[in-house]
Amino acid sequence: MTAKRVSVLDSDRCVGCQLCMFACSRRLGYGGLGLSAILVRSIGGIEKGFTVIVCRACPDPPCQKVCPTGALTVRVGGGVRLNPDKCIGCGHCKEACPFGAIFWDYELNKPIICLYCGYCVKYCPYKILAFEEVGK
């Protein structure tokens, strides 16, 4: 089985509706954006357009390398999995991601790691996101 990830096809098309972000938290049974592993924000003001930040499923992920407890393991094919029982909430992984694609669950004090489920893609009304094989 090949590993999949959420790809950002064309962030210039993005209107900033954030439906992907809401989908991500809703997938886990919640409203709001508190558990979302994807972020849409403006690039220096809404007049300049948007950027979409989501885990790109690195084959050699820096976040995993800095995890001191082994809570993050490399997923076969790219990306990482989190074992929350081992995580101490140090935040090194968040710092290590150059894209800022690791978010924070402030209620649990643990990182929010993309599950590579592709649920958000179904709710993007403007075809900015795609759920595809890593490396495609």
Add this chain to the structure above:
Amino acid sequence: MTHGRVLNIDLSRKRSWVEDRSELFNSRIGGVGVGIKLLEEELPKSADPLGPENVIVFAVGPLTGVYPMASKTIALFKSPLTGNLGESHAGGRSAVAIRSAGYEAIVVKGASETPIYVAIHGERVFFRDASGLWGVGSSLTVGRVIREREPGAGIRSIMRIGIAGERLVRYACVTTETYRHFGRLGLGAVFGSKKLKALVVSGARTIPVKDVKTYRMLYDEVFNAATKTAIMRKYHDIGTSMNVTPLNEIGGLPTRNLKEARFEDAEKISGEFLAENYLGRRVACSHCPVACIHLAALREPYEDEPYFYKTTMISYDYELIYSLGSMLGISDTEGMLRLFHEVEVLGIDAISTGVVLAWMTEAFERGLISENETAGLKPKWGDWKTYLKAMRLIVEQPTEFYRDLSMGVKYASDKYGGTDYALSFGGNEMPGYHTGPAAHLGFLTGARHSHLDSAGYSLDQKVLKENRKPSVEEVVNYLIEEEAWRQILSSLVVCFFARGIYNPTLTENALKTVGYEFSSDDLVKLGLEILRDKNRFKFREGFKIEDLKMAERIYETASPLGSIDREFVKKAVNLFYVKIGL
């Protein structure tokens, strides 16, 4: 839980605290339903709108952050423009940010002695000095500076005023996310009077739902209706500017201060023309797939240097095209766009500004005022360059005349004359529909004298198509029913554009998934009750039915349904208040 949490902010003492008002939310949903009660409680009777005793209530609802298009923040305050109920709604990211920060309402009271801005990041509230930001010429710069200084990119809202708010222009607005506004009735001046330059809100709280399975199912229903059916298409494709062409065709597009109701150059300011030639990007409010915010890309050369250009993204909507386009007789599309940009820079309400400038032009034309008053300007229909200067003068107020213009068209015309063609309703400048009696009756009787209160123009256009004249009874019933239901929408804080999706049954079911039990009948009744509460508040603050008058101009210029009949209007106004039981 965010349920029922109200954040109180005292600007005088620089303190904040949270109250649990879940009982109020349980019975009144949220938004305007809760907001009007909080305003009634907090605002002393006959308070000065620009004194520290004025109160600003921001409220969101139980569907905010949970369902699409429930992303409006309702602001309630006492209006410095009308001296009565102030109510203004804005989208952007404000509503989701407030709820995600852990609140369903924010109450701002008191006044600071020195300029400040308030940053709310979840549970933490910071009172930050804004002396350096006070007086900055462009509200866009203010947004840019705060954006750099505060955390929460992507999940925050920055609500700020421009210099118009600082200078207490009675129709100054509060801008959020660069392109959305608490536009009408002068919230910007209330901010200014409190020395409050901006309010930043961010947070990342999860919002629990009661029945996750039904929630996901209903969510898909709303999502599919918004993205896969024609219900939202109008707002989605060309946007609200779609109205220009049909309104002009039927003769309902106010032109040159409503001396006429058709504009010969309507094509050049139409939604189709703008989309074809200038549309540069479309933007959405948080949690709305429609993306109705249309931004024009205006490319301008710098005159002092060859091959040097700038491109400005300018938000446009129907109401701006009316007020700063046809009302001022402007057929130069780019000139009109520059006016749109200038109201954004200064932070003034586009509708009120356009109506004030239109009155100024006609008063000048008729010799009621001269260059002595206008500080040398010669306002003339279509001359956008002069209007650009006049706007800035209204904000800077170098002379008594411009200070008077900054008070609104009613105030200015009471002083200089020309009340017959000063287009205001209950002290609020007229919106862009001269479609017939229902539109104007809606502006008159609507609790905030806005076209969005009861949308009478829809009824006008319907009966025009059916080639018939409605009775007084029909118009009044329509206006009450529409305005009452809109109280529910603005308690859920669902955008009015989505009113075709959020019908009573869907609303009832959506509320159930978040733990609210209201039958659709309960909702209809509650809507009327909230409408009554708002009107009761207005009476408390000195509102009188006999003060409701329309400018002569409304009667003089024929509407698509013919000349508006005085007796009809009089009867309808009286019947309206009898029917709502006040």
